[in-house]
Each structure stands twice: as C-alpha cells, then as structure tokens.
Amino acid sequence: MNGNGNRPRGITADPDKLARIQTARRRIAARLPAATEALRPDPMKLARFLPARERLATRMAPGSPWFVERRVHGEEILTVHGLSIRFGGLQALDQVAVVARTGEVTGVIGPNGAGKTTFFNCVSGLYSPDSGDITYEGRPLRGSVVARGRLGLGRTFQTPRLFASLSVLDNLLLGCAVATATGRGYSFEPSLSRLRSDERVERIARIVGFRGDLAMPAGALSFGDLRVVEFARALCAAPRLLMLDEPASGLDTERAGDLVALLRRLADLGLAILLIEHDMTFVMGLCDTITVLDFGTVLAQGTPAEVQTNDAVIEAYLGRSA
C-alpha cells in the first residue's frame, strides 16, 4: 500500500491468483538448474567478446578444439660428455656424461657431495669445467651465464634465490622480460607468447599453483611458496631446458604431488627437464631416465627400474639393506 491507500500496480489481493503465481514460481524453481545449465555460455563462444589478443590466446590454449600441436619428443637437447672439474685436491666431477631429451624428465641423484649441483653449475656456466663437452640444441654450449640463460636454460637453486626486495609479480615479470627480449616462445604453452607480460605472469602463477598475492614482497613468502615462485620465474623465461635443483624439498606431500603432476605435464608438452632430488619416491615416480652420481663419477644410468635394481647403486647409494 502506498501513502494514498492505493495498491501498487501488479500486486493482487485475489487468493486464487496468488496461489497460481506461487505454483508457477515453484515449477520454474524446480526446472531452473537444468535450464541454467543449458543456458550456460560456452567459454569459447564468450571469447569473441574479449579483446582480440585474449580471444586468440583463448582459442589457441591447450585443450581448445583449435589447438593441435606437433612436438618433437625424445630429441637430444643437452648432451654432456666427459665433464670433469677439480677444486684443489677434490675431483668434484670426473668424466660425467648425461643426456637430456625433450619431452623427458632426467633425474640426477646421488648422496650429498656427489657433485650434482656442481654438474648443474657447470652446465649453467657458473663453473668452468676443466674438460668435457657440453652440447645444447646441437651446438657446443659456450659463453657466460647470461648468454646461457638467454639460450633457454632455465634454472632453480637448492636454496631458492628470489629477488627478495621485489614483489612476486616483479620477480615473474623479470623472467618474462627475458622471453620477450629473446623472442623465444613458450614451448610448453605457445598461447602464452600472445599475452601481455602481466597476463602471462598470472597464468603461469596459476599453472604452478601459486595462490598468494602477486603484490606481496618475495621476501615475505613461506619456504614452499619461495620454491613455487622460483619455479614460476624460471617458466616465465620460456626455457627449453629446465634444470631444477631439489624442487620438492620444503614442499608438503600434497604440493609435491601436484609438482610431480605438473612436471610430468610440462614434459609431455615437450619441455626437457633435468632435476636433482633426494626424495626417491618423487624421482622414481617422475623421471624417465636417471643418472646416479657418486664422488663425482657416474655410477649408473638408465630407467628408474634399471637404477633401482643396479647392484652398485644399491650398495653405494640406497644401502645394502634396501
């Protein structure tokens, strides 16, 4: 009723009419879920209303009907042969040979001090080996650390090395800047190249499972998030070969499981992954080939099943009782 005592338009006092209206409402409410499901717009159709770049990225994204990609799996991207380095009286690496292939996860395992990180440092150019050949994408790998980074050798560290004073966003943008500067595409998800850097960062942060605030200073992150963001930063730089130094250490079981699944998918999408890890469940469940180092020498090489049954490995690394 309004102030003049008149009934507002559309409202009826007839009880029969009211009952009919309520019945109709109940029927509609009962059918609504199915109706809304049928009416739910297809994201691909919705994409036409987005700006052209995003539309293209959406249409080309993996999983879309338009996305068909040919990838070369099993191509040797990194071949290390006869790699040796000595620090004073310590032979840190002695005639080490490792091959990493696209679409495969190659594990490097060994006890503490076996020379795993030294091997990574030699490949990424932080150390100059005394002898040995490193071939990357069919060419001898030479040059500074910077030059190797720009060639597509992504890397994370045993202790995460994020730029602590910068935000997570800036950390990841610095990775994207390398990809943009070198014009290298994202082999594991080509649609990323068509996005703006900040959109790319957001997508990669989501891919690796970072759920925090991108504006947060990297120095304020938990250890697990530090690992995840460092991994995301390496991915932002559009690597061809990803070298991960103990990526699962500091992660809880659930996150480590997610990481295994993600690394497997990245490898399936054509990325070559080389990783050092102590968690045997992680390594055996993920790697296609494993190289076992002990005192700087290659103790064994092969598939996880071969390595697990290798007597020398059992004796020197896993222990006789294993």
Place this chain on the structure above:
Amino acid sequence: MSTVTEVRPATLEATPAGAATPSALLPIPGRPSIRALGVRLVGLAVLLPFLLTMPYALKWAGPAYALDFGLVVAMATLSISVLAWIGEITLATLAQMGMGVVGLYFLQQRGVPFALILPIMVVASVPVSLVIGVFALRLRGVYFAIATLAFAYLAQKTFFQTYLGGQGGFDQIIHRPDYASDDYRLYYLIVASLLAIAGICALVRRSWIGTRITALRDSEMAFAVLGHSPARYKLFTVCLAGAIATVAGIYYGLLQQVVPANYFSPILAVLYFAYAVVGGFGSIGGAIAAGIVFGTLPKYFDSLSEGRFVGYDQFFAGFLALLIILTTRGGLQEVGGRLRRRLEGRR
C-alpha cells in the same frame, strides 16, 4: 632416437577457460587516499617556499655559502647512495668530484660557457666511471671499496696535485657565470640541479631499470642465470653515480673558486660515506637530507659561534651520526618515512 608425435595435450591449468577469466591474482594498483594526497600537497606547499627563501630566512645564522656547501655535500652523498643500489660502497666520490673541478677549470680556460660545461663533463665522467666500473665487475663489498680508495689515492697523487696544486690551487680562479655570481644566486642554481638529479634518480629507481638493479642487488647469481646482464646494470649505476659526483665537483669548484688538491683527500670519502649511511643507505631523500644537515649545520655553528666551533665540526658530525644511527636503524629516511606514514594515517 627422436620421434615426432602429434599431441593434443591436456591443459596445464585447472580451469580451461583460465585465459578468459578476469584477473584474480594481479594486484590492483592502489591509489593514495585523500588524506595522503593532502599531506603530500601540504608538504610540497611548505617545502617549496622554504627552499626558495631559505638563504634569506637563515641569514641571521650565517652566509648563504653554508647552504651552498650543504647542497654540494648532499649531491656527493647522493652519488654514494646511488651506488648503494647495487650494494657497493665507493670511496672514490671525492676523486670524481675533483675530476669535475679540473674539467670545469680546463673548459673555462678555453672559453666554454658554463651551460655547456655541465653536459660535457657529465659525458666526460663516463670513461672515468667505467674504469671504476671494471672494479665493480670483478670485486665486491669491502674489496671494491678498497679498490675505489686506491683509485682515489692514485688520482690525488697524480692528477690533482698536477692540476690543482698542493695549497694555492689553480693559477687563476674559477669564474662563476653571471647568473650565479654570488652565493645567493648560486644557491638557486645548485637547488635546481639537485632537484633535477634527484628527480632523475627517482625516475630510474621506479623504472624497469630500477627493478633490475634491485634484483641484481638481491641475487646477482639468479639475475645472471635468468639471462639478465649484471655487468650492464652495474656499469650503468656506477656511471650514474660518477656523473652525479662530477656535477657536485663542478658546483664545488664554482663555490670555492680556488680548490687545492688537499680538498679532495681520499680519506674524507669515509666521512661522506657515513653521511650516506646516516641518511639511509640507498635512499635518495635520506642522502640529500643527510648531506644538507651535515654540510650546512657545522658552517652555521661556525658562524654563530664566531669561529669557536671550527675545531669541533667533525666532532659534531660524529656525535649526530651516532645519535641518529642509535635511535633509527634506517637513518633519516626512516624518520621521514615514519613521519609521513603517521601524517597520512597509515600507521
């Protein structure tokens, strides 16, 4: 053996339409509150007239020379603070100032107008900075600091004593341009230059170059492994710091007009370094504030005490530095930041 396979991979993301969804993680750029804007405007409204009238307003305390000297010290301190962006300590600032004085005198003798001398000397400072930059590429921390000190001693014993002389300075005095003929006019010239330099530094700090410099300081190894060149950004920072020190030297030459070599004693650089630390190592505003406080106040005290304070200026500087460091860990920059946050109602 390589095999070519055609794959239609599963998406990497949990939500296939992830690209189409609006940004959930990207930070929304924050706008300053009305109060914060007001505080900044009021601050500017107070600071600007204060800067413009300072030499006259403080005439009772001493000559405008004191302020001019403070501004030159602020410029030199800023140069040290800029190098702190890459986490390095330089003790060659006074040597680079000396280069500015020698260059100013040399170019003036050849009739080059002052307006041209400034850009010429900024460009000329680059090769000298690159020499120091070579140290920065190979050395770090205290080793770099000692290398810059050695450079300063070499410059003092060879270059400055040859061109500046031991006591009397040049054969002729350095002339001031007409628009800076007295200490009051010179004040405005130096203030304008200092504000321009501070503005450039702030722009660099906020730009993508500044982001990379910060990243380089945080982890040089990660920066290089990612594919960014540490050498490029280190050399840029060393050159920027060197150019600022050279400009400070030019204004010092204009202010003093006669500058003997012992004015650039390398050990004085330690004092300037202390000013930069007290200001807030790496801070632009803090370095300027510290330079003005430590450069100007002793001169005013000299004037007010009719010369009785002369022997105590470094004692005063040391005492004040100790007081500030003990009370605020971040130096003057922290004091300013805390005050601003309180006025803006942020804490």
